[in-house]
Amino acid sequence: xxxxxxxxxxxxxxxxxxxxxxxxxxxxxxxxxxxxxxxxxxxxxxxxxxxxxxxxxxxxxxxxxxxxxxxxxxxxxxxxxxxxxxxxxxxxxxxxxxxxxxxxxxxxxxxxxxxxxxxxxxxxxxxxxxxxxxxxxxxxxxxxxxxxxxxxxxxxxxxxxxxxxxxxxxxxxxxxxxxxxxxxxxxxxxxxxxxxxxxxxxxxxxxxxxxxxxxxxxxxxxxxxxxxxxxxxxxxxxxxxxxxxxxxxxxxxxxxxxxxxxxxxxxxxxxxxxxxxxxxxxxxxxxxxxxxxxxxxxxxxxxxxxxxxxxxxxxxxxxxxxxxxxxxxxxxxxxxxxxxxxxxxxxxxxxxxxxxxxxxxxxxxxxxxxxxxxxxxxxxxxxxxxxxxxxxxxxxxxxxxxxxxxxxxxxxxxxxxxxxxxxxxxxxxxxxxxxxxxx
Amino acid sequence: xxxxxxxxxxxxxxxxxxxxxxxxxxxxxxxxxxxxxxxxxxxxxxxxxxxxxxxxxxxxxxxxxxxxxxxxxxxxxxxxxxxxxxxxxxxxxxxxxxxxxxxxxxxxxxxxxxxxxxxxxxxxxxxxxxxxxxxxxxxxxxxxxxxxxxxxxxxxxxxxxxxxxxxxxxxxxxxxxxxxxxxxxxxxxxxxxxxxxxxxxxxxxxxxxxxxxxxxxxxxxxxxxxxxxxxxxxxxxxxxxxxxxxxxxxxxxxxxxxxxxxxxxxxxxxxxxxxxxxxxxxxxxxxxxxxxxxxxxxxxxxxxxxxxxxxxxxxxxxxxxxxxxxxxxxxxxxxxxxxxxxxxxxx
Numbered sequence: 090x091x092x093x094x095x096x097x098x099x100x101x102x103x104x105x106x107x108x109x110x111x112x113x114x115x116x117x118x119x120x121x122x123x124x125x126x127x128x129x130x131x132x133x134x135x136x137x138x139x140x141x142x143x144x145x146x147x148x149x150x151x152x153x154x155x156x157x158x159x160x161x162x163x164x165x166x167x168x169x170x171x172x173x174x175x176x177x178x179x180x181x182x183x184x185x186x187x188x189x190x191x192x193x194x195x196x197x198x199x200x201x202x203x204x205x206x207x208x209x210x211x212x213x214x215x216x217x218x219x220x221x222x223x224x225x226x227x228x229x230x231x232x233x234x235x236x237x238x239x240x241x242x243x244x245x246x247x248x249x250x251x252x253x254x255x256x257x258x259x260x261x262x263x264x265x266x267x268x269x270x271x272x273x274x275x276x277x278x279x280x281x282x283x284x285x286x287x288x289x290x291x292x293x294x295x296x297x298x299x300x301x302x303x304x305x306x307x308x309x310x311x312x313x314x315x316x317x318x319x320x321x322x323x324x325x326x327x328x329x330x331x332x333x334x335x336x337x338x339x340x341x342x343x344x345x346x347x348x349x350x351x352x353x354x355x356x357x358x359x360x361x362x363x364x365x366x367x368x369x370x371x372x373x374x375x376x377x378x379x380x381x382x383x384x385x386x387x388x389x390x391x392x393x394x395x396x397x398x399x400x401x402x403x404x405x406x407x408x409x410x411x412x413x414x415x416x417x418x419x420x421x422x423x424x425x426x427x428x429x430x431x432x433x434x435x436x437x438x439x440x441x442x443x444x445x446x447x448x449x450x451x452x453x454x455x456x457x458x459x460x461x462x463x464x465x466x467x468x469x470x471x472x473x474x475x476x477x478x479x480x481x482x483x484x485x486x487x488x489x490x491x492x493x494x495x496x497x498x499x500x501x502x503x504x505x506x507x508x509x510x511x512x513x514x515x516x517x518x519x520x521x522x523x524x525x526x527x528x
Numbered sequence: 529x530x531x532x533x534x535x536x537x538x539x540x541x542x543x544x545x546x547x548x549x550x551x552x553x554x555x556x557x558x559x560x561x562x563x564x565x566x567x568x569x570x571x572x573x574x575x576x577x578x579x580x581x582x583x584x585x586x587x588x589x590x591x592x593x594x595x596x597x598x599x600x601x602x603x604x605x606x607x608x609x610x611x612x613x614x615x616x617x618x619x620x621x622x623x624x625x626x627x628x629x630x631x632x633x634x635x636x637x638x639x640x641x642x643x644x645x646x647x648x649x650x651x652x653x654x655x656x657x658x659x660x661x662x663x664x665x666x667x668x669x670x671x672x673x674x675x676x677x678x679x680x681x682x683x684x685x686x687x688x689x690x691x692x693x694x695x696x697x698x699x700x701x702x703x704x705x706x707x708x709x710x711x712x713x714x715x716x717x718x719x720x721x722x723x724x725x726x727x728x729x730x731x732x733x734x735x736x737x738x739x740x741x742x743x744x745x746x747x748x749x750x751x752x753x754x755x756x757x758x759x760x761x762x763x764x765x766x767x768x769x770x771x772x773x774x775x776x777x778x779x780x781x782x783x784x785x786x787x788x789x790x791x792x793x794x795x796x797x798x799x800x801x802x803x804x805x806x807x808x809x810x811x812x813x814x815x816x817x818x819x820x821x822x823x824x825x826x827x828x829x830x831x832x833x834x835x836x837x838x839x840x841x842x843x844x845x846x847x848x849x850x851x852x853x854x855x856x857x858x859x860x861x862x863x864x865x866x867x868x869x870x871x872x873x874x875x
Contacts, residue, residue: 196669196689197710200726409708409732412648412666412690444711444728466709466731466751470801471779509777 154202155449158229159436161187162221162244163211163259164236171374175491183235183258184209185421186429187436192420194440203449205440214240218247225251230451233435235259235428238269245271254455256435259428263316266479266515270522275458275480277400277434281316283514284398287486287498288368288391289320290512294500297365301358301388302331303380304370313370313393324503329362334376354383361386368392395490398498401430402489408470434467434482438475441465469497476511479522483510575831576634576873577838578619579847580607581864587621588847588863589637590838592831592872595849595859601637604630609651610869613676614658619871620676622649622663629663629674634873644681646672651735651869653694653703655718662703664691671705673721683721687714695736695745702760704745706733713747713756715763725763729756735827737786739810748783748797755783755797757813767813769797776802785827789852790834796850798825798839805839805848807855817855821848829870840867 163183171177179185187207194205208229210220217240221232225248232248233256234241242265245255249271257265257276265271266280279287292298300321304314314331321328336353358367358380367384369392371377377394389395403414403424417425425433438458443449446457457463459480464472469485476483486498499505503512511517520526574593581588585607589599604623607630611620618640619632629643629652645652646665649672653662660682663672671691673683688710695704696718703716706729713736715725730752737746744766747756755769771781782800788810789795795808801824807817822841829838830852837850845865849858 193689193709197707197712200688200710200712200714200723201728409690415648415667441711464731464752466711470751472731472751472753509779 155443156204156206157231157439157443157449157454158206158208159187159191159231159233159439160221160224160229161207161209161233161432161436162217162236163209164217164234164240165211165213166237169373169375172376172378173374176374179421179423179426181421182426183428183432185417185423186425186432187233189417189420189429190433190436190440193437194443197440197444201444201447203443205436205443207436214243218244222247225253230254230455231439232256233258233432235432238262238265241265241274242269242271245274249273252451252455254439254451254458256438258431258435263312263515266481267521268523270479270524272480272524275438275475275482277431277438277482279398279400279484279486280481280514281313282319283481283486285313285316285320286323286513287398288396288488289317289324289326290498290500290503291396291488291496292366292368292391293324293326294502297389298326299362299364300326300328300366300368301361301364302328302368302370303334303358303377304331305373305375305377306333306335307373309372310370310393313372317368317370317392328368329364332357332361334371336376350379351383354379355385358383359385364388366391367395369394391488396488396495397490398486398488399427400434400484400486401425401427402487402494404489404492405468405487405494408468410468413468434465434473434484437467438463438465438482471510476517477525478517478520479515479525481514483508483513485510486513572836573831573833576875577829577831577847578610578612578871578873579838579840579863579867580610580621580869581866582606582608582842582868583865585623586864587619587632588867590847590861590863592836592838592849595861597861597863599637600864601632603632603639604628604642608868609649610871611652611654612871612873614654614656616873616875618676620652620654620661622652622869624648624650629661631676634875641679643674643676643679644672645674646670646681646684651692651694653696655696656698656700662694662696662705664694664705666690666692666708669707671703671716685716685721685723687716687723688712688726693733693735693747695738695747697738697745697760698740698742704736704738704747704758704760706736706747708732708734708750711749711752713745713758715760727756727758727763727765729758729765730754730768734784735786737788739788740790740792744810746786746788746795748786750782750784750800753778753781753783755786755808769808769813769815771797771799771802771806771815771818773799773802773804773818776804785825785839787828787830787837789830794852796828796837798828800824800826803841805837805850819848819850819855819857821850821857822846822860826867827869829872831872832874838870838872840870842866842868 191207230253238260255274261281304310367390369377371393381390442454442458446453473484487494488496499509499512505512572593577590579588586600588597591598605625607621609622621630623630627647629645631640645663648667649663650666651664661674671685687705688707690708692708693706705714713727730749732751734750735748745758756765757767780801783797785798787796797806804818806815821839823843826840826842839848846860846862851858
């Protein structure tokens with residue numbers, strides 16, 4: 090299972106694809122799945138059928154007092170396909186989460202004469218920044234972004250003199266919450282260190298304190314390995330050995346592929362000092378799923394594969410999540426993935442702040458979202474809010490296997506003077522984020 | 529080796545969690561001996577208490593005089609909300625996973641019929657006249673109005689996202705529905721089935737309960753951790769009641785079930801994961817006491833004489849019995865798995 094920071098856009102057309110879904114609740118609750126299928130088509134063919142988007146927008150928009158436009162921006166990236174067919178990204182990854190949140194916002198907005206609209210923009214990095222700048226120029230103030238850290242930073246810097254808020258739903262890069270933080274970004278995606286801390290707490294609670302760290306050769310893998318080392322130190326685990334996986338694994342698709350992998354993995358994991366758990370950092374999912382059941386010693390696997398920390402699990406049913414999952418499946422005809430959830434939380438945060446501030450004016454909504462009063466119920470059993478020292482959403486992190494959630498961190502006993510959620514990730518006293526320190 | 533500070537913290541917390549259940553069993557034992565004493569002097573009236581067990585698909589029936597389960601009946605799938613007809617001959621049960629409301633005969637304990645309920649019924653409230661029944665359809669953003677005699681749907685009212693709690697004014701004119709994701713209490717005129725106003729409350733509102741004189745409606749917010757007291761005439765929030773329990777994580781204080789005594793003086797609020805019921809003086813809105821009950825306390829019901837209050841404890845599979853006069857927990861009664869709803873009959 091890929092981690093939620095690794096959204097993959099389908100490869101193919103590099104053309105910019107935009108679609109407007111104004112007054113999204115005009116898609117009836119029973120028709121919405123069709124609406125979403127339609128959306129995929131519109132993304133692909135919107136230039137040919139511009140009227141479709143327009144008619145959707147016009148169909149049921151009542152005369153309302155306040156309007157608030159949200160743009161969901163996705164950077165098209167060339168990413169290798171995942172190992173497992175089960176992990177192939179859906180065409181509407183992220184957009185379905187945004188659609189559900191817009192529907193929720195509009196159901197609420199109906200009672201307050203507020204209306205929310207959504208536009209999806211998918212483009213390669215350069216085009217994306219230019220498109221969003223144009224939207225900001227037209228007065229859009231809220232951008233939910235699923236992009237790489239450099240693209241997000243370029244965007245934040247380009248828009249820094251405007252009254253806009255970027256909500257990072259796709260990047261887990263710690264530097265975005267540390268020295269590289271920007272005042273105009275908040276993060277609904279958990280950081281790598283939050284994910285690693287959530288895992289570390291559980292492994293320590295389980296008394297699996299001796300770790301064998303296996304990391305891939307990519308920069309992302311090294312960054313996640315850094316977060317894992319930090320988590321180990323923080324919560325009292327020990328990394329007994331580290332190895333970088335640089336083999337060219339056998340081709341799983343080819344006949345004979347599994348025999349080759351079956352030889353490679355035990356050899357790679359041989360002669361490790363005694364350890365309790367193998368912790369893997371393979372964010373792009375290029376070899377990690379080959380590790381379980383193939384290690385030399387019989388050991389569990391956790392990290393980017395095996396027992397995985399993430400913001401959401403498609404089978405979570407606690408805290409009223411059953412109804413939430415049902416609503417999503419009815420809309421998108423597939424289970425909700427972590428990226429959908431991060432985007433849902435971002436769009437709902439805007440809606441919740443607008444509801445509470447009783448205003449759709451960007452400055453009011455942004456001020457409320459950043460204030461101490463802000464709280465969001467998001468099916469994790471406690472209220473979520475944004476950390477005032479770096480804009481990171483504080484939230485419980487789920488640890489799960491592909492089929493079921495196993496546990497939720499913070500774990501019992503990891504105490505904190507203000508919020509136990511702040512035992513995950515960069516806490517106030519250690520935060521190197523300066524942009525937030527002087528608002 | 530010097531222990532890591534987090535490890536110290538962890539050990540300390542483990543010690544605390546060990547103390548919790550121990551203290552609880554002590555207090556239960558204390559309560560039991562008091563009950564034994566009390567039973568000798570003033571025998572408890574025998575009412576019938578019905579508990580839905582969400583996980584077992586059963587209803588446990590408790591005799592409030594004996595304070596024990598006398599019978600368990602098998603009902604539909606995932607029973608949650610439960611209430612009685614006005615003449616108390618019928619028991620209505622939200623069997624959520626069957627997408628119906630089941631009707632059972634209280635005398636023969638036999639199945640009578642199903643009512644059309646709309647999908648995933650969770651909670652409902654009966655009009656004081658005995659008909660119709662208002663049902664919250666959590667999956668569909670609707671309140672369904674069902675004629676319980678004619679067996680048909682009278683109206684569907686669109687409300688916010690994930691409707692849950694329903695409260696009805698004593699005169700039956702005003703229905704309050706809470707929506708969990710929209711975070712509102714919707715005030716609905718029962719004559720026209722239209723929403724007349726929406727009051728924004730704290731996150732994830734769960735239960736709406738009118739005071740017996742109809743002058744206030746109390747709305748609990750599970751994630752917000754507060755109870756809003758609303759004036760149904762002006763729809764202004766009169767007070768917000770917060771809870772603070774030493775040694776309990778504030779995030780675990782999750783108000784759900786609300787019941788107000790028939791004399792209107794005391795309100796009881798189930799605090800979910802905090803494993804306590806708060807007792808509130810309705811004149812001052814001050815919390816007078818926290819009563820330690822079972823785990824994840826959810827819904828509450830008084831006996832008709834208001835002497836006892838029963839609580840469903842979803843995570844510990846039991847029901848706590850509170851002596852309302854002494855404000856003490858008398859006993860815990862083991863029921864089925866995931867006890868959810870509770871209603872008490874006058875016979």
